[in-house]
Amino acid sequence: MPIAIFDMDGVLYRGANVMPYAREALERLRRAGWEIFFATNNSTATRDDYVRQLEQLGLGGDREHIVTSAYATAHYLERRDSRAKDVFVVGADGLRAEIRGVGIPVRDAHDLPGIAPPPEAAADGVDPGAMRRYLVSLKLPPPPDTVVVGLDLHLTYAKLAEAQRSILAGAHFVCSNRDRAYPVEGRLLPGAGTIVAAIEVATGARAICIGKPEPFLFEEAIRRAGRPKGEPVVVVGDSTDYDMVAAHRVGATGVLITTGLTEGRAVEHATGDAVPDRVVHSLAELFGLPEFAGT
Numbered sequence: 075m076p077i078a079i080f081d082m083d084g085v086l087y088r089g090a091n092v093m094p095y096a097r098e099a100l101e102r103l104r105r106a107g108w109e110i111f112f113a114t115n116n117s118t119a120t121r122d123d124y125v126r127q128l129e130q131l132g133l134g135g136d137r138e139h140i141v142t143s144a145y146a147t148a149h150y151l152e153r154r155d156s157r158a159k160d161v162f163v164v165g166a167d168g169l170r171a172e173i174r175g176v177g178i179p180v181r182d183a184h185d186l187p188g189i190a191p192p193p194e195a196a197a198d199g200v201d202p203g204a205m206r207r208y209l210v211s212l213k214l215p216p217p218p219d220t221v222v223v224g225l226d227l228h229l230t231y232a233k234l235a236e237a238q239r240s241i242l243a244g245a246h247f248v249c250s251n252r253d254r255a256y257p258v259e260g261r262l263l264p265g266a267g268t269i270v271a272a273i274e275v276a277t278g279a280r281a282i283c284i285g286k287p288e289p290f291l292f293e294e295a296i297r298r299a300g301r302p303k304g305e306p307v308v309v310v311g312d313s314t315d316y317d318m319v320a321a322h323r324v325g326a327t328g329v330l331i332t333t334g335l336t337e338g339r340a341v342e343h344a345t346g347d348a349v350p351d352r353v354v355h356s357l358a359e360l361f362g363l364p365e366f367a368g369t
């Protein structure tokens with residue numbers, strides 16, 4: 075069975091808005107016998123959350139066909155030679171849930187040292203020294219063996235401080251992805267890579283990255299499909315630096331769709347693995363490609 079792996083954000087939807095022809099395109103491919111996978115660098119939600127979201131958007135898909143960077147990160151931690159036993163997450167509960175789902179203990183968000191600063195330290199301009207005095211007064215737990223970083227919409231200075239302390243004490247440093255931006259309805263917000271970069275600067279350490287452009291997400295999809303020999307594998311994504319590079323690392327055909335995060339000149343500026351094999355401007359145009367001929 076041929077395999078089509080779709081990036082989600084910017085390809086099938088943007089925020090809560092379904093892209094034109096998304097439902098029809100998936101339906102048409104399924105009818106023609108394609109196995110459809112959904113792959114996202116977003117680490118904030120579990121696969122079950124995505125099943126619900128895809129259902130709400132009318133796009134179909136089940137747990138076995140969804141690969142997220144949170145899920146892939148959990149499996150990476152599980153398969154490491156020295157398996158993680160005590161994980162501190164700078165990220166969302168979805169990431170914690172996927173790591174716990176493989177049986178690895180994760181510290182609760184509310185156990186963060188520095189989670190409850192006094193009022194004079196909690197706001198700008200009240201007492202500039204109060205947060206520093208609060209942080210240095212904390213009784214700190216033993217550092218975790220692993221720090222995992224993903225998108226955290228509630229990032230605080232205390233979280234950065236705890237990640238820095240843990241990594242400097244020798245914790246393994248892993249990130250779900252390095253996305254620069256997080257595209258939502260009508261604008262861009264900072265992506266997980268922004269937070270990863272802050273912690274890399276704070277520690278001088280380099281995180282091991284699981285999400286695209288690394289190949290792990292797409293490898294997992296192909297593994298789930300049973301590694302069919304000789305069947306085409308096509309990746310449809312909106313980013314040259316993430317989707318196209320990861321596609322080529324697993325030997326797939328990379329189709330770039332210019333509806334999402336794709337910057338205007340991304341195609342001209344792409345080099346090496348980032349160069350797409352095909353470029354389309356809408357999901358309907360997919361069916362004009364030779365890869366999808368006859369569907």
Ligand SMILES: [Mg+2]
Nearest residue numbers: 081083084312
């Ligand atoms: Mg995308």
